[in-house]
Amino acid sequence: MSIEEKGQFSVHYVQVMDKDGNIDMTLHPNLDESKIKELYHLMMLLRVMDEKCFNLQRSGKIGTYAQTRGQEASEVGSAFALEERDWVVPSFREMGVFIVRGVDKAKLIQGWNGDTRAFANPDGAHNLPLSIPIASQLLHAVGLAWAAKLQKKDEVVMVYFGDGATSEGDFHEAMNFAGVYKLPIVFFNQNNQWAISTPRTIQTATQTIAQKAIAYGFEGVQVDGNDVLGVYRITKEAIEKARRGEGPTLIEALTFRMGDHTTSDDAAKYRDPALVEEWKQKDPLLRLEKYFQKKGTWSDEYKNWVVSTVTKEVEDAVAAGLSVEAPSYEQLFDDVFAEKPWCLVEQQQQLKEELEGKKE
């Protein structure tokens, strides 16, 4: 009989920029100042767009909406590290990722208005549409990465999911496949610490989400999700590793959902407002502003310029998104199969008669 140690595992937490905007230069991701300004611009765009969508829902102009407030660094910093040819596989709270990927913002509005045409992908962009069944998209991402590997395409897949998603079987199956086939994939977990009313501590008994990677044979790392430079750096490294054929990484971006779960939710029912106040101090935009201030590259004029530019951009997008003609019923039947079967031909005709009858 013998007892031997089979291994030792550890998980790291990374922060490049603290909440006061101080940087650990040894960890700086080597981004030009202009790129850092670009990150700020994108994060502000997301914040303004997010507020706008929230207000649109409240005034009845769009349907249920999931806010991103507080998660700007996590979304923008991670997507910024991708190449255009890489794949994005989102969950449903990743408007910032879509913005970075250059998706038409008017389409994003249209999508939250329940219009299928918003999810059309005529140019073959490497973005999947948002996915509502929690964790299901993780396996699709695995398949995409597998296809890239089999066909020797230089494409990395980045898949987004929340802390709640890590409880689903799909998450574990995806992680396992990715480890077994050593796939070019980055699992980007937005741990905003809540799954609707369920806090992270009820979701899993582990200390971190990052450590779950160890059980699947690859690396997991926790990063301050409100630190855009940290998020960028860690994601960039993981993407490069995947591109070199060295397999997957799980990144846990530790952040916080500042708003309600969606516009249908009321967080006051289950969450101490003091927590929200606490996280306000760690705001990802504020932090970057402090960084610029320290560098001496900040001015109120600059901020005003950013805010007014993105506000105009968002207003134009909203105007365009809300003014599209209502979709036609025909697409209900056109969008199901490549070739319409008899039953849909028949049912489409029935609906046509029903609508014509109404007009009479």
Next chain:
Amino acid sequence: MKVHMVAAINAALKQEMQKDPSVMCLGEDIGVNGGVFRVTDKLQEEFGKDRVVDTPLAEAGIVGASIGLALGGMKPIPEIQFSGFSYQAFHHIKQHMARFRQRTHNTMHLPMVLRAPCSGGIRALEHHSESPEAFFIHCQGIKVVMPSGPYDAKGLLISAIRDPDPVVFLEPKKIYRSFKEEVPEEEYTLELGKAKLVKEGKDVTIITWGAMLKVVEAAAELCKDVDLEIIDLRTLWPYDMETLVKSTNKTGRVVVVQEATRACSLASDIAANLQERCILKLEAPIERVSAWDIPFPHFALENYFLPNPQRVLKSIRKVREF
């Protein structure tokens, strides 16, 4: 007292939990939050975290563990937050929940009720609006119940909880708060497997369930010249053949109205059974009013998809004038 369906369901859960310490509720956000529709509101306060459990986000976990809980002597009432996410638990539903009695030669059984909000009409996001009753019926070995209002919801749910076999209890979310009904404060049961004759009539039989009852009643307003007999199925499986056959033999004209899609659906099964049993009394082919055979669309088009009073009316006229 006049209450909404959410309150009626809440009362049924509460009274059964007070009465029987083995009854417990588990699911996503059902405890502190009281469920995303507040169906389980305040139950955790009264019964504690062991009996009203906020689980991790895992439908297969919730249903699979409920099977074990039931085998171990508890009476679990798992909630699936939206019926469209019951698919994440389908291997447990189909492979175990439906067959435990059969595969143990009638020696082990599952007293459990899987509750889930279902159906559309509230401009919800993708996958939040489905009417999956036929899937559950196809599992064979599960009772399927869908109430059409507060009074029925309470009595049917209490019966479901006391039933020795697994029940899927589907709650049309559109009617959670759309109208109130007089609901007795004390407990009462409504026998599973019995339909309700909502309105007696002699010309045309309408068979429906869930949120479609209101649509049928709206259609009835539009055709006062036809004496409709309206039947609310209440228990979708095993359904009340006797009541359906009796009515069909009386009117000879039948319209089945469901919110679910048509192919291989419950409406199709009812139509097949009635033509087998009543062919000589039928005066017209049985009509099915349903959603179209397409995936539930994004909500901008849901009103074109869901059956409406006009669609029901057209079928009433068709069987009437055949």
